[in-house]
Amino acid sequence: DETVIRDALLKFLAEVSNNNRTILGTNSGWNSTSDPCKDNWLGITCNTKTLSVEKIILDGYNFSSGTFDTSTICNVEPIADTLFLLSLENNLLHGKNLDSIDKCKHLTHLVLGGNRFSGSIPQSFSRLNNLKRLDISNNGLSGVLPDLSRISGLIEFDAQNNKLSGELPEFDFSNFFVFNVSFNNFSGLIPPEGDRFPVSSYTDNPLLCGAPLARKCSSLSEMSESADQDKSKSGISRNEILMFSGYFLIGLALVLVILLCIYKKQKEKQKKKASRIEALKKVALVDHDSERLTITSTESKKGASNSDISSAVISSDESNTAVSQSLVILTSPETNNGLRFENLLKAPAELLGRGKHGSVYKVMCDNPKMTLAVKRIKDWSISSSEFKNRMQKLDQIRHPNMLPAVAFYSSRQEKLLVYEYQNNGSLLLLLQGIQMGQTFHWSSRLSIAAGVADALAFMHQELQHDRIAHGNLKSSNILLNKNMEPSISEYGLMSIAEISTTTTSSSNYVFPITDENVRAIFKADVYAFGIILLELLTGKVQNNGIELASWVVSVLREEWTVEVFDRTLIQEGASEERMVNLLQVAVKCVNHSPEARPSINQVALMVSTIRDEDDRSIDVSASTSTII
Numbered sequence: 001d002e003t004v005i006r007d008a009l010l011k012f013l014a015e016v017s018n019n020n021r022t023i024l025g026t027n028s029g030w031n032s033t034s035d036p037c038k039d040n041w042l043g044i045t046c047n048t049k050t051l052s053v054e055k056i057i058l059d060g061y062n063f064s065s066g067t068f069d070t071s072t073i074c075n076v077e078p079i080a081d082t083l084f085l086l087s088l089e090n091n092l093l094h095g096k097n098l099d100s101i102d103k104c105k106h107l108t109h110l111v112l113g114g115n116r117f118s119g120s121i122p123q124s125f126s127r128l129n130n131l132k133r134l135d136i137s138n139n140g141l142s143g144v145l146p147d148l149s150r151i152s153g154l155i156e157f158d159a160q161n162n163k164l165s166g167e168l169p170e171f172d173f174s175n176f177f178v179f180n181v182s183f184n185n186f187s188g189l190i191p192p193e194g195d196r197f198p199v200s201s202y203t204d205n206p207l208l209c210g211a212p213l214a215r216k217c218s219s220l221s222e223m224s225e226s227a228d229q230d231k232s233k234s235g236i237s238r239n240e241i242l243m244f245s246g247y248f249l250i251g252l253a254l255v256l257v258i259l260l261c262i263y264k265k266q267k268e269k270q271k272k273k274a275s276r277i278e279a280l281k282k283v284a285l286v287d288h289d290s291e292r293l294t295i296t297s298t299e300s301k302k303g304a305s306n307s308d309i310s311s312a313v314i315s316s317d318e319s320n321t322a323v324s325q326s327l328v329i330l331t332s333p334e335t336n337n338g339l340r341f342e343n344l345l346k347a348p349a350e351l352l353g354r355g356k357h358g359s360v361y362k363v364m365c366d367n368p369k370m371t372l373a374v375k376r377i378k379d380w381s382i383s384s385s386e387f388k389n390r391m392q393k394l395d396q397i398r399h400p401n402m403l404p405a406v407a408f409y410s411s412r413q414e415k416l417l418v419y420e421y422q423n424n425g426s427l428l429l430l431l432q433g434i435q436m437g438q439t440f441h442w443s444s445r446l447s448i449a450a451g452v453a454d455a456l457a458f459m460h461q462e463l464q465h466d467r468i469a470h471g472n473l474k475s476s477n478i479l480l481n482k483n484m485e486p487s488i489s490e491y492g493l494m495s496i497a498e499i500s501t502t503t504t505s506s507s508n509y510v511f512p513i514t515d516e517n518v519r520a521i522f523k524a525d526v527y528a529f530g531i532i533l534l535e536l537l538t539g540k541v542q543n544n545g546i547e548l549a550s551w552v553v554s555v556l557r558e559e560w561t562v563e564v565f566d567r568t569l570i571q572e573g574a575s576e577e578r579m580v581n582l583l584q585v586a587v588k589c590v591n592h593s594p595e596a597r598p599s600i601n602q603v604a605l606m607v608s609t610i611r612d613e614d615d616r617s618i619d620v621s622a623s624t625s626t627i628i
């Protein structure tokens with residue numbers, strides 16, 4: 001069998017690479033003198049006991065002139081009998097003998113997106129009874145789909161960007177977690193429960209109708225029914241009616257697009273005009289007793305986009321000298337640097353981003369020379385005295401992984417919070433970098449997780465009495481200091497009342513404020529930390545953490561745990577055991593019921609134990625390699 005497997009794999013590679021084996025690199029192992037399993041060929045994963053091939057993953061090689069001949073793999077029994085994952089994503093491959101796919105009958109994952117497969121999808125696909133994930137997106141496939149609804153375990157189907165047509169099979173949508181057939185030519189009614197997925201899953205299929213699309217089917221079917229009745233009289237068939245309706249809809253869409261373009265152009269013109277005027281006048285005027293804080297925007301520099309740069313200059317009303325008293329400088333070391341409100345207000349500022357709770361500016365202060373991040377929150381319901389008390393309370397509690405505010409300003413209309421600017425960005429940026437091929441090592445992820453958990457546990461303990469939780473923990477609020485250690489920003493910015501109105505399942509609280517509700521607010525931080533752990537483990541960032549949590553939980557229910565992990569962690573050789581342990585902690589944190597979640601103290605202990613084990617294993621392997 002070993003020789004048969006090796007020869008078959010080499011033939012498969014010769015076809016996909018168009019006889020250019022070196023495309024996988026010189027150390028890939030793929031050659032006739034080595035063994036795919038024993039010598040760890042690149043992209044091949046084998047069962048360690050039986051040495052049978054279980055996974056073939058060759059994604060993103062852009063083979064371009066090659067062909068995936070399915071028979072080279074699936075007609076070879078020793079491979080077909082054990083292979084459960086085949087992934088050839090983004091390789092620009094042509095397809096050949098796709099109808100042999102059903103011989104690979106144990107496949108649970110078939111990922112063929114981003115290639116040049118054309119023609120229709122053979123019926124044999126519907127005989128892949130074990131399939132859970134099928135990705136045929138971004139190809140040139142056409143014709144009607146085979147009856148994939150026969151595959152009862154299918155939970156992910158990606159078929160977007162093809163030329164597929166006909167009606168959708170009667171899928172049982174209750175099983176699906178991912179479903180996308182957008183940008184095809186499908187027609188007819190979306191099967192029941194298809195509206196579990198958003199419009200974007202169906203968009204750009206001009207003849208598809210029914211929920212969640214706004215296009216109702218009744219009009220089409222009524223038309224075609226009456227057309228059927230009148231058929232003998234008018235001679236117009238149902239298909240013709242559908243075709244004309246299609247033309248009508250396309251025409252309508254074109255008119256709408258043209259109108260939209262005209263509207264956008266006019267809007268842009270108005271915007272440009274407005275921004276020119278805006279640049280000259282004040283955008284914010286804040287009265288605070290006799291003080292006046294004015295934030296004016298300046299016209300963007302040449303070559304920079306007007307909306308992106310939004311460079312702002314915070315300047316004081318120079319005739320007013322009382323201004324400096326309104327900035328409360330906290331007991332940070334910077335106090336000694338003589339930071340003054342006038343200097344802060346005069347310094348040039350650049351908009352970093354607008355979040356749910358306000359905007360953040362990067363402010364380059366000249367005297368003292370320091371770069372600051374100023375969060376500006378408008379119309380915050382908190383009273384000035386409560387805000388002041390809270391800021392002073394927070395200032396007394398320091399943790400190395402917590403970013404303290406340097407100063408703050410408070411008026412009825414707005415609050416300013418001044419932090420030291422952190423040059424190394426946020427955890428969110430690190431996670432987004434993974435998608436662009438940047439490395440984010442397992443050990444760094446673990447130590448960020450441990451640092452954040454530690455800091456949160458400390459803050460919860462110190463601030464339980466004052467009922468101040470973080471309230472808005474997420475990866476964009478975890479910044480990285482100059483040593484690339486995590487620094488949690490914006491602790492305690494959301495008041496209890498604001499958290500209560502947040503309508504996520506993690507923080508859906510009923511008021512008045514009872515002890516139980518206060519406990520739940522702290523447990524909402526635990527939930528948010530769980531989402532951060534899931535982001536670190538999966539490498540996925542989602543706007544809605546609840547979606548990420550339910551995806552992970554569903555994958556675990558299917559018992560294919562390894563599938564949730566970020567592929568780069570597996571490639572790096574991160575310990576599967578410790579990843580699973582951390583995943584178990586994350587799953588406990590995102591439990592729907594706040595009471596069932598562990599306390600952040602328990603979480604911090606579990607995470608640091610995993611991190612310590614990992615550190616020890618590195619030490620052991622380092623000392624072993626030294627001895628060898």
Ligand SMILES: Nc1ncnc2c1ncn2[C@@H]1O[C@H](COP(=O)(O)OP(=O)(O)OP(=O)(O)O)[C@@H](O)[C@H]1O
Nearest residue numbers: 352353354355356357360373419420421422426476
């Ligand atoms: N002290 C800082 N140093 C460097 N970057 C910062 C600092 N504080 C915030 N940022 C960055 O500025 C951007 C905007 O921050 P902001 O807090 O407004 O966004 P957000 O976290 O998405 O929203 P919100 O906290 O209001 O829900 C984010 O990318 C954040 O990482």
